[in-house]
Amino acid sequence: MKLLITGGAGFIGSNFVRYMINKYPSYQIVNLDALTYAGNLETLKDLEMNKNYKFLKGDITDRTLINKLFENEKFDYVVNFAAESHVDRSITEPNIFVATNIQGTQVLLDASKDNNIKKYLQVSTDEVYGTLGEEGYFSETTSLAPNSPYSASKAGADMLVRSYNETFGLPINITRCSNNYGPYHFPEKLIPLMVINAMKEKNLPVYGDGLNIRDWLHVEDHCQAIDLVLHKGRNGEVYNVGGNNERTNIEIVKTILNYLNKSESLIRFVTDRPGHDRRYAIDATKLREELGWEPKYTFETGIKETIKWYQDNQQWWENIISGNYQEYFEKQYGLRLEV
Numbered sequence: 001m002k003l004l005i006t007g008g009a010g011f012i013g014s015n016f017v018r019y020m021i022n023k024y025p026s027y028q029i030v031n032l033d034a035l036t037y038a039g040n041l042e043t044l045k046d047l048e049m050n051k052n053y054k055f056l057k058g059d060i061t062d063r064t065l066i067n068k069l070f071e072n073e074k075f076d077y078v079v080n081f082a083a084e085s086h087v088d089r090s091i092t093e094p095n096i097f098v099a100t101n102i103q104g105t106q107v108l109l110d111a112s113k114d115n116n117i118k119k120y121l122q123v124s125t126d127e128v129y130g131t132l133g134e135e136g137y138f139s140e141t142t143s144l145a146p147n148s149p150y151s152a153s154k155a156g157a158d159m160l161v162r163s164y165n166e167t168f169g170l171p172i173n174i175t176r177c178s179n180n181y182g183p184y185h186f187p188e189k190l191i192p193l194m195v196i197n198a199m200k201e202k203n204l205p206v207y208g209d210g211l212n213i214r215d216w217l218h219v220e221d222h223c224q225a226i227d228l229v230l231h232k233g234r235n236g237e238v239y240n241v242g243g244n245n246e247r248t249n250i251e252i253v254k255t256i257l258n259y260l261n262k263s264e265s266l267i268r269f270v271t272d273r274p275g276h277d278r279r280y281a282i283d284a285t286k287l288r289e290e291l292g293w294e295p296k297y298t299f300e301t302g303i304k305e306t307i308k309w310y311q312d313n314q315q316w317w318e319n320i321i322s323g324n325y326q327e328y329f330e331k332q333y334g335l336r337l338e339v
């Protein structure tokens with residue numbers, strides 16, 4: 001089996017690359033990533049010498065490159081993680097979200113269709129469903145109602161994926177998961193940002209009243225779900241992935257401070273994010289009942305392990321904060337990368 005993983009130098013993609021190499025040692029894995037600010041090859045340093053793994057620097061919006069890659073490599077499966085993924089950035093710079101998340105997806109779909117791929121799996125998000133009130137859950141049949149340029153671009157991509165299945169018969173699945181946490185999470189997102197700031201005794205910026213709710217899922221449980229959907233998912237189907245771990249943001253921040261034995265006086269309530277979704281919560285019954293998915297982590301064990309990972313891997317995130325991780329790319333590829 002030959003697998004193309006796009007965006008495999010990011011948080012979830014890199015965890016998935018490692019998960020697949022360990023679980024399927026005979027698979028050949030190509031990781032294509034543009035190495036934007038969110039891509040970090042240091043994360044994958046230990047895999048560089050693996051003979052069944054290859055990294056390629058490239059942009060999914062580059063049609064010529066993608067077509068050539070598909071012709072040369074003859075992939076069986078494509079799993080698309082490549083995306084602009086940060087809601088706050090989508091508010092200040094929406095263009096790049098449309099380019100990568102929508103146009104890039106279409107380029108991959110065309111190449112998959114033209115090269116008879118066995119399955120194209122689109123890694124999407126629960127954010128395409130919009131926001132919930134105090135009750136209810138997102139199921140796969142919930143209407144899409146995205147509220148940020150990020151989630152709108154992901155919803156657009158999902159619709160294209162669906163249409164390539166209906167119109168061209170391309171075998172596809174879409175997974176929509178809730179907020180992930182775990183090792184190698186880029187420190188602009190809530191959990192790593194708060195862990196690092198707390199360790200450095202810097203202020204912890206909590207948006208609005210801190211009562212927005214996210215449904216947290218350990219990244220390894222997400223990888224397991226994608227593996228199941230890739231191999232066993234019914235053609236054309238969407239599968240929600242969620243950990244049943246609803247927490248308010250302020251609860252998360254206090255848990256982190258408590259674990260690190262730091263004072264709650266570091267918390268700062270700051271101006272709310274525009275269009276800030278109030279609550280996400282996933283109903284993952286379909287994935288559990290059809291494909292037998294069971295998350296391995298409780299939130300309590302997962303968050304403790306994750307905080308400890310940031311304590312034990314200080315150099316990894318210090319290199320991001322200082323910008324040194326991009327020098328690592330330059331050494332590998334002789335490139336000067338733009339931030």
Ligand code: NAD
Pocket residue numbers: 006007008009010011012013032033034035036037038039040058059060061080081082083084085086100104123124125126154176177178179180181186
């Ligand atoms: P991330 O931002 O950490 O990583 C994204 C990766 O994609 C980076 O390595 C980046 O260099 C690469 N990339 C960006 N633009 C590219 C392009 N044009 N061509 C090739 N590569 C490009 O994101 P993540 O948190 O790992 O998320 C991965 C996927 O999962 C995304 O599609 C995201 O929408 C989805 N998702 C994430 C979460 C979450 O909690 N992090 C939740 C639900 C869904």
Ligand code: TYD
Pocket residue numbers: 086087088179188189190191193205206207212213214249273
């Ligand atoms: P984030 O990690 O950006 O994920 P998403 O917006 O995709 O859910 O944010 C998670 C929640 O934390 C969200 O409600 C916004 C909030 N948040 C803060 O309160 N402060 C912060 O500094 C960040 C980055 C997020």
